Amino acid sequence: MPPIIQTSAKANLRGSLFMTLAMLGYATNDIIVKSFGGQLNLGQVVFVRGLFAAFIVGGLVLWFRKFPPISIAISFPVLLRALAETVATFLFLTALFNIPIADVSAVMQLLPLAVTLGAAYFFGEQIGWRRITAIIVGFLAVLLIIKPGFGGFSIHSLYVVGAVLACMVRDLVTRRLATEIPSLFVTLVTVLAVCIAFGTWSLFEGWEPVSTTQLLLIGLASNFIIVGYFFAVAAMRVGDIGFVSPFRYSILLFSIIGGVIFYDEVPDFYSMLGSAIIVTAGLYTLYREQVTGKQSNVTAPIRS
Numbered sequence: 001m002p003p004i005i006q007t008s009a010k011a012n013l014r015g016s017l018f019m020t021l022a023m024l025g026y027a028t029n030d031i032i033v034k035s036f037g038g039q040l041n042l043g044q045v046v047f048v049r050g051l052f053a054a055f056i057v058g059g060l061v062l063w064f065r066k067f068p069p070i071s072i073a074i075s076f077p078v079l080l081r082a083l084a085e086t087v088a089t090f091l092f093l094t095a096l097f098n099i100p101i102a103d104v105s106a107v108m109q110l111l112p113l114a115v116t117l118g119a120a121y122f123f124g125e126q127i128g129w130r131r132i133t134a135i136i137v138g139f140l141a142v143l144l145i146i147k148p149g150f151g152g153f154s155i156h157s158l159y160v161v162g163a164v165l166a167c168m169v170r171d172l173v174t175r176r177l178a179t180e181i182p183s184l185f186v187t188l189v190t191v192l193a194v195c196i197a198f199g200t201w202s203l204f205e206g207w208e209p210v211s212t213t214q215l216l217l218i219g220l221a222s223n224f225i226i227v228g229y230f231f232a233v234a235a236m237r238v239g240d241i242g243f244v245s246p247f248r249y250s251i252l253l254f255s256i257i258g259g260v261i262f263y264d265e266v267p268d269f270y271s272m273l274g275s276a277i278i279v280t281a282g283l284y285t286l287y288r289e290q291v292t293g294k295q296s297n298v299t300a301p302i303r304s
Contacts, residue, residue: 008239015238018231019247025227027105027254030096031262032221037097040210043202045218046093048210050195052222053229057188066182073189078181081173082193088166089194095159100265105255106145106275107160112245112282113138114168119241122172131285138281144274171245174236183233190229246286249279 036045061067072078095104113135119125146157177186210218235244252275259265267275 012239012243015235015240015244016247018235018238019244020250022228022231022235023248023251024254025224025229025231027251027258029221029224029228030101030104030255031258032217032224033093034096034101034263035217036214040208040214041202041205042093042097043198043205044207044210046089046198047195047202048215048218049222049225050191050198052219053191053226054188054195056222057184057191057226061184061188064182064184066184068178068181068185072178072180073185075178075181077173077176077178078186078189079193081170081177081186082190084166084170084173085190086194086197088163088170089198091159091163091166095156095163098156099154100267101259101263102252102256102265102267102275103145103157103271104160105252106267106271106278107142107157108164108167109249109252109275109278109282110138110142110161110164111167111171112248113278113285114164115171115241115245116285118168118172119175123175125241127285128288131288134281134284134288138278141274141277141281144270144277147270171232171236174233175241177237183230183237186233187226187229191226240289243286243289246282249282252279 033045033049067073092104092108116125116127116131117135120127142161146161147153174186235247238244256267259267
């Protein structure tokens, strides 16, 4: 039986801060990892990054003694969440290596809409026709970004859509995690799962020589991915899912700035328009949530 706790304005504020920090961590990691495209294979980059992250998070788990009972430490929700994160990582980073970072982040802004729809379907949260319409509009706006049938279309854009679905599963499962499982431990399990999966893949993909500078950058990226993992877990376990999720949109701003500064990637008009529509649709769902006074009936205390 999942825990149900009181949701307060303070919890919502804390959850929104956690989500913004998570997005900053993810965006910074993405900016660093993208620099390895064409230099190193994806498998070895994520594997080496995972080794750094596992060492850091494992040390923190030992230091703070964040070990839950073994019966729930390896429970199905924990393992399912780790699997979803692994699939999302593969799809997301494959796309990141091949298309502009702003386009990847823009499509990922579907996630709050997908999570809201998923919470309604799986958790029984009531949503009206207005929010359903906003969600449909948001999904249709993705067509402006991925441009199917046009010269700017890339099959890797569809990888991002797949990553959105995997992340939706991850976030919904996070809401169902037992309160006895510390967020830091969930982070460790996720890091290890991603590290093992990509380490295995790297054996078949082959290895390229890694310079000292590249190694230091991968180590730096691991610190930022830990920030993203941990605060994403913490955020989804605090406050209303409809209130916290829209703060994911902050990553779009971080990614656009990073893409322009480091990769000279300026989003075209249609990508910007599609992004604006998706964000507007997401914010509208939040507005309707507040107007109707409806709150998620699946809330839990304080990824991955």
